[in-house]
Amino acid sequence: FVRLENVTRTFPMGEVDVRVLRGVTASIPRGCVTAIVGESGSGKTTLLNLIGGIDRPSDGRVIVGGTDLVKLSDRELTFFRRNRVGFVFQLYNLIATLTARENVMTAAELVADAATPDEALSLVGLDGFGDHFPGQLSGGQQQRVSIARAIAKRPELLLCDEPTGALDRETGVRILALLQTLNERQGVTIVLITHSRPIAALAHRVLSLEDGIVRSVRDSKNP
Amino acid sequence: FVRLENVTRTFPMGEVDVRVLRGVTASIPRGCVTAIVGESGSGKTTLLNLIGGIDRPSDGRVIVGGTDLVKLSDRELTFFRRNRVGFVFQLYNLIATLTARENVMTAAELVADAATPDEALSLVGLDGFGDHFPGQLSGGQQQRVSIARAIAKRPELLLCDEPTGALDRETGVRILALLQTLNERQGVTIVLITHSRPIAALAHRVLSLEDGIVRSVRDSKNP
Numbered sequence: 222f223v224r225l226e227n228v229t230r231t232f233p234m235g236e237v238d239v240r241v242l243r244g245v246t247a248s249i250p251r252g253c254v255t256a257i258v259g260e261s262g263s264g265k266t267t268l269l270n271l272i273g274g275i276d277r278p279s280d281g282r283v284i285v286g287g288t289d290l291v292k293l294s295d296r297e298l299t300f301f302r303r304n305r306v307g308f309v310f311q312l313y314n315l316i317a318t319l320t321a322r323e324n325v326m327t328a329a330e331l332v333a334d335a336a337t338p339d340e341a342l343s344l345v346g347l348d349g350f351g352d353h354f355p356g357q358l359s360g361g362q363q364q365r366v367s368i369a370r371a372i373a374k375r376p377e378l379l380l381c382d383e384p385t386g387a388l389d390r391e392t393g394v395r396i397l398a399l400l401q402t403l404n405e406r407q408g409v410t411i412v413l414i415t416h417s418r419p420i421a422a423l424a425h426r427v428l429s430l431e432d433g434i435v436r437s438v439r440d441s442k443n444p
Numbered sequence: 445f446v447r448l449e450n451v452t453r454t455f456p457m458g459e460v461d462v463r464v465l466r467g468v469t470a471s472i473p474r475g476c477v478t479a480i481v482g483e484s485g486s487g488k489t490t491l492l493n494l495i496g497g498i499d500r501p502s503d504g505r506v507i508v509g510g511t512d513l514v515k516l517s518d519r520e521l522t523f524f525r526r527n528r529v530g531f532v533f534q535l536y537n538l539i540a541t542l543t544a545r546e547n548v549m550t551a552a553e554l555v556a557d558a559a560t561p562d563e564a565l566s567l568v569g570l571d572g573f574g575d576h577f578p579g580q581l582s583g584g585q586q587q588r589v590s591i592a593r594a595i596a597k598r599p600e601l602l603l604c605d606e607p608t609g610a611l612d613r614e615t616g617v618r619i620l621a622l623l624q625t626l627n628e629r630q631g632v633t634i635v636l637i638t639h640s641r642p643i644a645a646l647a648h649r650v651l652s653l654e655d656g657i658v659r660s661v662r663d664s665k666n667p
């Protein structure tokens with residue numbers, strides 16, 4: 222579903238160039254759960270942003286569903302993201318001046334056949350918190366609003382940057398069960414960055430990032 | 445070192461009152477590592493903010509080193525925090541317009557005998573990242589700048605809100621070893637909120653928050 226071909230991403234910083242991704246070649250199988258693992262600072266978020274069309278590579282190609290994202294205009298890229306990709310950000314990226322419900326609504330209302338905000342909030346265990354502003358929510362609750370916002374629009378591709386990082390084990394298990402249901406029943410292709418070994422073990426494929434490239438690919442026995 | 449006596453904290457929200465802490469009574473032993481655990485939304489961050497004097501209880505007393513924080517003026521509270529408490533925030537709270545080095549410096553420069561920013565950054569594995577702005581750092585790197593900022597001022601009391609939440613296992617282990625060194629060699633009293641069972645197991649005392657009160661206190665065999 223997603224193919225990365227010799228993708229590089231370099232950040233210029235004054236006189237120095239920070240070469241984060243140095244030729245990543247990998248593929249994300251359709252309808253599967255793929256985990257991306259690697260040390261802090263290894264480039265996982267950078268890679269996810271390229272897959273989701275939030276950033277452009279310095280070189281190489283990012284091909285999603287047959288479309289080379291590099292060839293799309295900014296406007297086409299925005300359209301692609303809005304309709305086909307759900308993104309759970311590492312730092313949630315909620316709008317501070319909108320309630321939880323409104324944060325979910327802004328993502329969903331542009332998409333036909335979306336879940337209602339209250340349905341999405343309920344799925345992540347946040348019944349009754351729809352009127353709280355982000356500043357009136359705990360860290361793990363903000364993370365879950367970010368998840369609700371991403372799933373409400375029923376995307377084909379769900380990109381999750383450490384979606385259970387702020388959650389206790391019990392709540393995290395429920396969120397993972399929700400993601401697995403989306404994958405198994407609705408065929409959603411899921412890519413998730415995780416630092417947790419048990420979570421990576423649930424994935425069909427695990428990509429390990431190290432020194433700017435995919436160091437290893439591991440596929441689990443269940444397809 | 446810290447005593448909480450029947451502490452309550454309620455947040456008014458329109459017509460409804462959110463009663464988060466409902467009579468917390470507990471103590472944080474001097475020179476020990478105390479972990480606070482509990483579900484997402486159970487009130488851990490709220491409790492830590494009260495201990496650190498960042499927030500005031502609705503009722504009850506927070507006594508640190510013999511001083512009832514409730515009796516201090518805002519100005520005295522600010523002085524107490526600045527000199528005696530190091531705080532690692534759940535969402536890092538870095539200043540976006542200052543570099544990593546400057547973020548650490550602002551906390552340390554007001555305190556005599558502080559570590560230099562570069563020393564602190566080196567201790568958390570961020571050698572060479574001093575010139576990056578927060579927006580040019582990964583999530584786990586931002587978290588570590590937040591830690592460097594808290595420890596640079598050599599506080600008596602170090603309050604850490606999920607200090608390894610964004611870190612891979614290896615980096616997290618190094619940060620915990622650093623915290624344990626501060627505790628064992630410098631006698632720093634540490635309170636850390638964590639969702640991780642192995643991390644809580646390293647603490648001398650574990651406080652479990654549930655339904656707004658301390659449901660259980662567990663002390664480990666090593667004092």
Ligand SMILES: Nc1ncnc2c1ncn2[C@@H]1O[C@H](COP(=O)(O)OP(=O)(O)OP(=O)(O)O)[C@@H](O)[C@H]1O
Nearest residue numbers: 232261262263264265266267580581582583584585
């Ligand atoms: N705008 C930027 N300018 C310079 N360097 C950057 C920029 N953005 C990211 N970096 C660097 O790129 C590297 C990879 O960052 P990235 O956020 O992708 O890491 P990560 O694997 O997601 O880490 P973590 O697990 O800590 O979230 C880091 O070393 C970071 O400092």
Ligand SMILES: Nc1ncnc2c1ncn2[C@@H]1O[C@H](COP(=O)(O)OP(=O)(O)OP(=O)(O)O)[C@@H](O)[C@H]1O
Nearest residue numbers: 357358359360361362455484485486487488489490
């Ligand atoms: N300003 C506020 N107004 C209303 N409710 C609030 C406010 N701040 C926090 N809350 C509520 O208080 C409860 C506890 O929040 P807190 O941040 O202390 O939880 P936590 O235990 O740290 O959770 P997490 O593990 O998710 O970080 C949550 O249910 C939250 O929605």
Ligand SMILES: [Mg+2]
Nearest residue numbers: 266311582583
């Ligand atoms: Mg990241």
Ligand SMILES: [Mg+2]
Nearest residue numbers: 359360489534
């Ligand atoms: Mg919290």
